[in-house]
Every structure is written in C-alpha cells, then in structure tokens.
Amino acid sequence: MNELQFLTWVRGPGLDIAVGIFLLGVLWRLFEIYSLGRKKDLSAPRSTSGASGLHTVFRRSIPPPGMLKRSPVSYIGGYIFHIGLFVVVFLFAPHILLIKNLTGLSWPGLPSQFIDLAAVVTMAAMVVVLVDRINKPVKRFLSTFEDWFTWAVTFLPVLTGWLAVQHLLLPYTLMLALHILSVQILLVVLPFTKLFHAFTLFGSRWYNGKVNGHKGVPV
C-alpha cells in the first residue's frame, strides 16, 4: 500500500468504520448508563429559585470559590485545551468542509493562521496538564494506563494535523493520512474510555444539580 492508497483507505472505508463504531458506541454507552434509571424522590421538595439541574450544567464550568487558587493548572490548563480543541476541530475550514460533505451542515471558519496558533497553544496546554499529572501526587496516584492512553489519543490528532498543515517531518500525503487515522483511533476509543465524559458530563451535572434543586440549595 503506498501513501495515496493509505490516504484513500482512511478517507473511505476507514472513516466509515470509525464513524460507525463511534456512533453505535455512543448510543450503546448512553443506553447502558441511563437505562439503569433511578428511584423517584419521595421527600417533599423545597423549591428555591436558582437551584436546578440546568443551573448546575452551566455553573459547574466555573470554578467554585477558592478552587482556582488550590489547583490553577487544572483549571487554566483545562480551559485552554478544551477551548483549543473546540477551535481546531470545529473552526478549521477543511474540517468544516468535511462535516458539510458528511452532514450538509456548514458554518464559517477562522483564518488558518489563527488555527495554527490555536493548535500550538492547545498542544502546549496539553503538555502542561500532562506534566501536572506526573508531578501532582493526587493526580499521579489516581492515574491508570487509561489516563496516559487517552491523553495520547487526544494529543496525536492535534500534533499530526498541525505537522501536516506545516508540511513538517513527513510528506504531506502520509502525514494527512496519519492525521486521519489518529482521529479514527480517537473516535473508536472515545465511547469506551474516560473521554466519554464529553457526553456523560451533562447528565452528571444535571443529576447533581437536580438533587440540590430538590433540597433548595441554591448553587
């Protein structure tokens, strides 16, 4: 298989397989989790304005009082790489074009110089949070193979994408093929690892906020 054949495969059957596993995986995992259900709360609710599941879905993105100071790298690094990922994934013109071809949906992108910068900043932030995971006793203690593995499968698409655009290290065709392959690995892995928090986070925040809402705890 030469470079072109490799690229053709990842763009064709490879992409179909990865997207298929991703979609079925997400649906299955969501079913597996949320079909467990929960018991109705029979205690009398105490309603207070400003307390509900929906409030917590949004508010939990902001550090609670005192927390930013206690763990600045987690919050600042976390914000930067999450926003950075969003920018490079969804606001890069060639990505938007791909999504348009797949779904018909389209939106305006950002200039490629800006995406370049965002990619570098994202990678830098990811390296910082990785170092923090190695250095901080609590994070190192909690970390399993999955934590290092999911970091790598998230980092590689950004790195290969950036290298491809910059025409660095490997011929463009090969690097582009590797980039697409790394994205496919990410898609396949996402539903079955902690990366699935991208979906369950909304449910978790909502459940937590719902309990507080029921008790009238305004948070």
Added chain:
Amino acid sequence: MSATLEKGVRVLKEVIDAPIASYFNSCVHCGLCAEACLFYTETGDPKYTPIHKLEPLRRVYEQEYTLLGRLKKMVGLSKAVTDEELDSWQELVYNSCTLCGRCSAVCPVGNDIVYMVRKFREGMSASGHAPEGIKGAVNRTITIGSPMGVKLPAVQAQMKHVEEDYGLPIPLDAEGAEYMVMLSSMEIINFPEYLGAIAKIMNQAGKTWTLCSTAFEATNAGMQIGNSDLARVLVARIVEGAEKLKVKTVISPECGHAYTALRWEGANLIGRPFSFEVKHIIEVLGEFQEQGLLKTEGFETDKLTFHDPCQLARRGGVIKQQRNLMNQVAKNFVEMPDAGYMNWCCGGGGGASAIEEGEELRIEAFKKKKSQLDAVKPDRLVTACANCRIVLEEGLEHYQMDIPVIGLTEMIAEHIPDKGA
C-alpha cells in the same frame, strides 16, 4: 465470611443506578475533589481523594453493568472485590469521610461523590465492614432507643428539671399539637439547655408543641452506617409517633444527620411521602423571626462566628436563616472564610465521631477548622448541631484554643424575656 461478602456485593449491585453510572463514566481523574476534602488537604495523603474512596464500587459497576467490563470479567481480566479489600477500605469510607459533600460541590464534571459514598456504605455494612463504633451506636438505637443508650425515663427526668428551672410546661404525647419536637441523645445528656430553650421559644410564639414518648430520639445511626433497613426502622418510629399525635410539623433538633435522615431520606426509606412536614429547628426559628413571633432583648457584644453544619447548609439548603438569627442577637457577628455553602466540616459528621480509631485523623483534619477560626479570632463559636459542637470542643481543646462553643437555639432563647409572650 463469603456469605457476607456475597451479600455485600449483591447490595452494591442493587444500589448502582443511572446517576452512579453517569458519575463513574464522567470522572477524568483530575483530583480536584481531593482539594475540597479536609482529610486530604490536612494530611496531604492522596489516598483520601474522595473519588478513590469509591474504587471497589466502581469496579463492581464496571464488571456488572458495562459490556466491556463483563467481557473482561468473562476472560478473567478483572479483579473481583474481596473481603480484605473492603476491610482496608473501611478507613476511607467511614473514618475519613463525614459525608460533608464538599467534593460533590466542586467536581467539575458534576459528580455527586458523597451520594456514592452513602450508597457504598450500604455494601460495606452488608458485608460486615462497618466500624465497631457505629455498629454499637446502631445496636443501641435499635434495642434501647437511642445511640447513647438514653431511655424515656432519662428524658422524663430532664423534662422535670427543665419544667422546674424554666417554670414552663414540657408537654409529652399531646395529641394535635402543631409541632413535635425531636431531640438528639447528645442534647439529652450534654445540652439540657436545648429543651428549655424550646419551651421558652414556643411559649413566646404561642405555638402548641409536644415531645413523643415513643419517638424522642432523632438521630439515625442506621443511615450513618449505611444500613437502610435499620435506618427505616428508626424513621418509622418517628413517622408512627407523628401520625399518632397528628402533628403538623416534626422539628429536627440541632443535629445535621438527624435532619438529613428525616427530611430527605425518611420518605424514601419508608416508601411513601410523609403526612407531616419536617423542619430543622433553625428553619422554624427563621419562620418565627419572619412572622414577628421571635422577640428578643439585648445583644451579645463579644465577637461571634457561626459554624455551618454540613447537613444543614450545603446538604440541606438552610443557609440564610442562621445568619438572620445571629444578627438579631449579636452585635459583632463575623463570618469565617468559606462560611455558608462551602463551609468546612468539623471533621466528625456522618458517624465519624463515633469511630474511636479515627480520632487521630479527626484531630489532624481539625487543622482546617483551626485555620478558619484563626482567620477571624472569635471570642465564641456558635453552631446548630450537637455533634459538630462535641467535635469542635474536642478539637479546640486539643489545640488549646479557648473558644467556647454554643448552640444557636439556646443563644436565641437567652434573649427572650422570661415572662414570655
């Protein structure tokens, strides 16, 4: 032993629901929950990271309720939960967790970690791995009627004393009274002023109230140990008493977990909504204050601060009332850092104060409270939970801090003129 482990694992499987599944799938091992937990912040030991305290429960979840986990279990790639493991987890689930809920308040993905610890305790208790101290408290509550072994005659003796001291009647089993007042053993034995305070406050407000001879103890060690069957027995006593006396409202005493047990878990434990309301005494006082039924004279002039009991504030939603009440009788009321919703636990809630072998750790964790107090240097510390009060007194004594601890209800009552309404 294997039969009990089996029972424990079965209970763990039963308690896992959609929220718990969602929480475990959302955790990204960021470790921020550790920063919210006083057992971690004061010791620096990563094993006290709240989400880590749930590791055995997480494995049961993965092995029983996920496709990949079941596959791994089938091919022998997963580690089953063992008795030794659960035994070693006792310190993490009981001694070093007061169910204070700060972790649940900070988790960025929204995990209600303390909800899971509460559920995990069900399995720990069913597999025989709960601490002896709480087991003893539960046994005494079931057989004698209270965790400290207090029986009705002791309550009646105290009622008599209070009636003599205050010149006010203490009604017992008065049918049709508006309020049924509950006590905690701690108050019966250590803080008799509470009952006198209630008598004065109710007399001034012109409200009818009663104690109940079959349900005077409000604390619920069954909930703390994590045994819903026992917790149900204890709640059912109160429900029977309240329904027999046809009261409108049951008042939970100055005790955090009694309030959570009755207010939020009670109806779920007995499987039906209550026919009466449940309020913490601070909520009732807050209502009296709003309705102008709480008339006080004079002010405390020394510097006072307020320790929010976790179950009342963060887990119970009663945050403003105690502040309004403080301001009614105190001229110099100052707040500690993090006061209110994010207040730090005394270190002995959730049954932890009943665990003898956890004392050293509790004293270590108390450094957090010490730093909060050092920041404002109060003359006295006010709170609204008898258990907090005992734990605070122990900690203050250990660190040689001369700060008396008082109950808010008593302090309010001291400012009610003796003639009454």
